Amino acid sequence: MPPIRGGLSLLFLLLLGGMPFSSEDLHPVERVGVAAGILLLCALIWWLTCGGFLRHVRTSPRKVDPALIAWRPRRVAVAISWAGLVGVVIGMLSVGPLVARDEDGLPLAAALLTAAALLTVGAGLPIATLLPRISRWYALRQGTVWIDAAGLIVRSAEGVQEIRVRWREVGGTDGTPRPASVLPPAAAALLGSGVRWRPGAHEAVARWSAEGFAPSLEEVRRLELDSAWSDDPRAELPTLGERVRDALVRLWAVGALTAMVVGAVYAVVVTDAPWPIMLVLGLLALLGLIILAPRAWRTWRTGNRAAHLDDDGWVDLLHGQGRIPWDHVDRIEVHDRAVVLVSTPEAPPFRDRDLGNRLNAAFERLLTGSRVRIRSAGPGFLEIGPRHLPYSAVTGVHRLVRHASALGTVEVRRVEG
Numbered sequence: 001m002p003p004i005r006g007g008l009s010l011l012f013l014l015l016l017g018g019m020p021f022s023s024e025d026l027h028p029v030e031r032v033g034v035a036a037g038i039l040l041l042c043a044l045i046w047w048l049t050c051g052g053f054l055r056h057v058r059t060s061p062r063k064v065d066p067a068l069i070a071w072r073p074r075r076v077a078v079a080i081s082w083a084g085l086v087g088v089v090i091g092m093l094s095v096g097p098l099v100a101r102d103e104d105g106l107p108l109a110a111a112l113l114t115a116a117a118l119l120t121v122g123a124g125l126p127i128a129t130l131l132p133r134i135s136r137w138y139a140l141r142q143g144t145v146w147i148d149a150a151g152l153i154v155r156s157a158e159g160v161q162e163i164r165v166r167w168r169e170v171g172g173t174d175g176t177p178r179p180a181s182v183l184p185p186a187a188a189a190l191l192g193s194g195v196r197w198r199p200g201a202h203e204a205v206a207r208w209s210a211e212g213f214a215p216s217l218e219e220v221r222r223l224e225l226d227s228a229w230s231d232d233p234r235a236e237l238p239t240l241g242e243r244v245r246d247a248l249v250r251l252w253a254v255g256a257l258t259a260m261v262v263g264a265v266y267a268v269v270v271t272d273a274p275w276p277i278m279l280v281l282g283l284l285a286l287l288g289l290i291i292l293a294p295r296a297w298r299t300w301r302t303g304n305r306a307a308h309l310d311d312d313g314w315v316d317l318l319h320g321q322g323r324i325p326w327d328h329v330d331r332i333e334v335h336d337r338a339v340v341l342v343s344t345p346e347a348p349p350f351r352d353r354d355l356g357n358r359l360n361a362a363f364e365r366l367l368t369g370s371r372v373r374i375r376s377a378g379p380g381f382l383e384i385g386p387r388h389l390p391y392s393a394v395t396g397v398h399r400l401v402r403h404a405s406a407l408g409t410v411e412v413r414r415v416e417g
Contacts, residue, residue, distance in 0.1 A: 016093065086124075180195070
């Protein structure tokens with residue numbers, strides 16, 4: 001629940017600021033270790049909390065059909081919301097070192113700084129929590145313009161009324177930032193006077209109305225359109241931000257498990273912690289590390305080269321299957337956000353090299369004859385089968401499908417749903 005999630009985020013920020021300074025007996029290296037441990041263990045809840053904040057300050061959801069390209073801007077509200085969030089973070093981090101002192105009472109200067117930090121948190125918290133939601137609600141009540149492959153979709157406040165405008169009905173650019181100037185009168189009447197194009201949307205709409213709907217790579221990235229709308233195969237590749245985000249998630253997971261293993265060993269060897277419990281926790285973290293570290297290395301090593309193809313066959317890099325001759329490929333299925341290569345019955349079966357997937361498959365087989373039904377963990381990493389190799393959209397394999405279709409040596413089948 002968002003209130004509980006937000007409360008935990010504030011508590012962890014207070015701990016991050018105060019725990020390293022809570023005892024004067026700690027060595028500087030130990031202080032750094034405590035701070036690093038809190039960062040690793042609390043990063044997930046911070047990530048989820050900031051995700052909720054970003055959903056409300058963003059213009060629209062990413063890569064959706066239809067995509068939002070015009071609404072009432074709210075730059076001032078977004079800037080103030082960010083200022084409130086930064087104030088909360090700085091205030092909570094500042095309170096920790098001040099209240100973690102071992103002295104009986106705070107000096108006057110420290111007390112004043114603590115009061116200022118608490119006031120900053122008290123002012124910034126309602127701003128960061130409420131202003132993004134209120135400003136988004138107010139902006140949407142002015143009407144919006146969305147886009148899909150058939151044309152523009154104009155919606156009134158709260159989406160009560162909706163008018164579709166075909167590309168041939170859209171007027172040419174007139175240099176004004178108001179979308180109402182290029183819309184038919186009935187559609188323009190649904191929009192408030194403050195509705196404006198998103199940056200780059202006006203020029204793109206003018207081009208599409210004259211030349212047909214064919215978004216370029218720049219337009220897909222700038223307007224956050226669905227990559228399937230573009231004929232440019234590079235549109236299927238993940239952006240730099242998406243690659244960085246994926247790398248940070250994997251780095252956090254590996255770092256958190258490593259910290260748990262090191263902490264368990266330290267607790268058993270140095271402290272008087274109950275070693276059976278710490279041993280179990282350490283072994284579980286070690287197992288997770290053995291599973292996740294190769295996955296992170298495999299993804300980093302292959303990058304956007306999850307596979308490639310030539311006249312002789314499909315060469316898999318992501319799963320480590322090597323070259324698969326075209327005679328062994330039955331078809332390539334293109335799903336909404338994934339590509340699956342299906343082999344023929346005569347081809348050698350694929351063998352999943354991922355330890356996590358193998359353990360999960362063994363667990364599912366174990367549950368087959370059990371009366372107690374327990375849901376398994378599910379495929380943790382692109383689980384492959386004896387006859388199929390899956391690739392997610394972020395691997396960029398969609399661009400290879402076009403090449404494979406052009407070769408004419410394998411069937412390419414689009415699977416809906």
